[in-house]
Amino acid sequence: MKSVTRSLLILEAVAQHQPVTVGELTKLFGLPKSTVQRTLVTLSEAGWLRANRKDTTRWEIGARVLAVRPAALQGSNLLAAARDPMIKLRDALNETIHLSVPDALQGMVVVDRVDCSHAVRTYYGVGDTSPLHATATGRAILAHLPKADVEELIERGLEQFSEATPTDADVLRAELERVRADGYSVNRNQYRPDVCAVAAPILDEDATPIASVAVSMPDSRYDAERVPELGHLIADTAQEIAIRRNGA
Incomplete structure (x- = not known):
């Protein structure tokens, strides 16, 4: 998978299964754990994802997605x-x-x-x-x-x-x-x-x-x-x- 495509697919998977762990995403995509973790961190740094407040090993949609969605639909x-x-x-x-x-x-x-x-x-x-x-x-x-x-x-x-x-x-x-x-x-x-x-x-x-x-x-x-x-x-x-x- 190309990196951009991989990032988008992982973003969509988090949105569907949130809060989700690195291990669950690894099984879902059949990718190395390090690759999934690196993609999650990159998306988190950009504001698209964030760690769950109650369980920081799980990932969920970040504020950037929530902000973009209404603008896209408006x-x-x-x-x-x-x-x-x-x-x-x-x-x-x-x-x-x-x-x-x-x-x-x-x-x-x-x-x-x-x-x-x-x-x-x-x-x-x-x-x-x-x-x-x-x-x-x-x-x-x-x-x-x-x-x-x-x-x-x-x-x-x-x-x-x-x-x-x-x-x-x-x-x-x-x-x-x-x-x-x-x-x-x-x-x-x-x-x-x-x-x-x-x-x-x-x-x-x-x-x-x-x-x-x-x-x-x-x-x-x-x-x-x-x-x-x-x-x-x-x-x-x-x-x-x-x-x-x-x-x-």
């Missing part, structure tokens, strides 16, 4: 276009609304969130990641990707996160067909226990999926009979965001 026309429609949807449903973007086939990344007023609610922080095949946000994207991309994801293996996770290739393909037909996707306890969501894709002018918007709720407030209603509301919100983003 100028996004996607976030600007999505904010008001997300608030309007939250006000209509009083459930948490998430905006997520795909990281190639690696997963979905939450880039914005509007919270509901319930004391008990679902929570994904900005920057949190989740798998494509096991979530409503991910399948909303997958349903509109080229078939070759879907097959590549399947070939990598469909990890099981709960008893409800779609790990069978044919089951996933059938679900993506349904998502394309209905215009929205549904997740009931397929990734995190007792967490449900309904999501719709935000499509670019050439029908490329660039993001997904979702409403998420605890299983205790999930009502299967309301899913079509929620799906259409979310699909309308996704379309409004796309129109705003494209400047129509």
Whole structure:
């Protein structure tokens, strides 16, 4: 691995697994411990990483990353276009609304969130990641990707996160067909226990999926009979965001 690429991959791994030890990163990348340690120290000196305050043998994201993230997102026309429609949807449903973007086939990344007023609610922080095949946000994207991309994801293996996770290739393909037909996707306890969501894709002018918007709720407030209603509301919100983003 080239040093810059190695540093970025280690930075991403720390963000995903923090607080993490040198030994854990060594096993993850198959690199010499001295190489990993040297990279961590370099990133720490630049402010990208820091030692955990309670356990200095573990590493976590530093203040520089936390400062850069809002600045990077602030100028996004996607976030600007999505904010008001997300608030309007939250006000209509009083459930948490998430905006997520795909990281190639690696997963979905939450880039914005509007919270509901319930004391008990679902929570994904900005920057949190989740798998494509096991979530409503991910399948909303997958349903509109080229078939070759879907097959590549399947070939990598469909990890099981709960008893409800779609790990069978044919089951996933059938679900993506349904998502394309209905215009929205549904997740009931397929990734995190007792967490449900309904999501719709935000499509670019050439029908490329660039993001997904979702409403998420605890299983205790999930009502299967309301899913079509929620799906259409979310699909309308996704379309409004796309129109705003494209400047129509």
